[in-house]
Amino acid sequence: MTAPSEQPNQDHQPKQLRPGLWETINERYPGSLVRKSDYVALAPLRKPVSQSRLTFVSSAGVQPKGTPPFDVVHPVGDYSFRTVPSDCKPADLEIHQIKYPTRDAHRDLNVIFPIERLQELASDGVVGALTPNFFSFIGYNMDPERLERSLAEQIAEAVVAEGADVALLCPA
């Protein structure tokens, strides 16, 4: 897990929506609070969103039915990811993750993995198009270096291969 740098809540900076969250996580999972100083700046948009191809990257553990389930029992985590065809319906998908409340997501997957909302945005022309595939993994990973070195790199390469102009990243 990567913590945000120390940021005073000044007007020109985004407010921490859940103050104390990182301290809570560090209490429940001591040693998981990792501070980084080498942030990669967000890339500026090269063209309007309405002309961009958007991909979606989620740590919600959502995956197509029939694919090998994420390893939610491993004590150090699962460093694999699944591709999720962007034209899937929620009924085609299932959740394999036990570290966040999934009750409401089982009622409506869009609350955690808004695939139908993104399909609508593309259909309405708000975004130019969706990449053929989205990407999903589980956020329970105790080795942040491996996460960054392998999983994040692999997903980044896959995102580029999909021809994405914009990536929507959504933590669970």
Added chain:
Amino acid sequence: MSLHYLKEAVANNDSETLIRYVRLHLGDGNEASGRKEIDKAWIEALKLLLEVPETDRGFILHTLNHQRPETLAHLFFHLHFYLVQHSGEWIHDGTL
């Protein structure tokens, strides 16, 4: 806990930290719940064997003798969650 933190605990033979981690992992970040979950899994295993049902001991011995310790350790975690689920008391809905 980060892997670095855990490896440090192993190097220092810090069993308390490792035990706490296991409980936190199995209790979704709640140490007391994790301890209870461990007990629950063992109780469930005990309940399944009280009537001395026929079991595939050949499979068990073959697995123990032919699988790598890492695979068996991984299986151990799977069995824990399997038994907890079998108990019907499933707490792993992220609400702890």
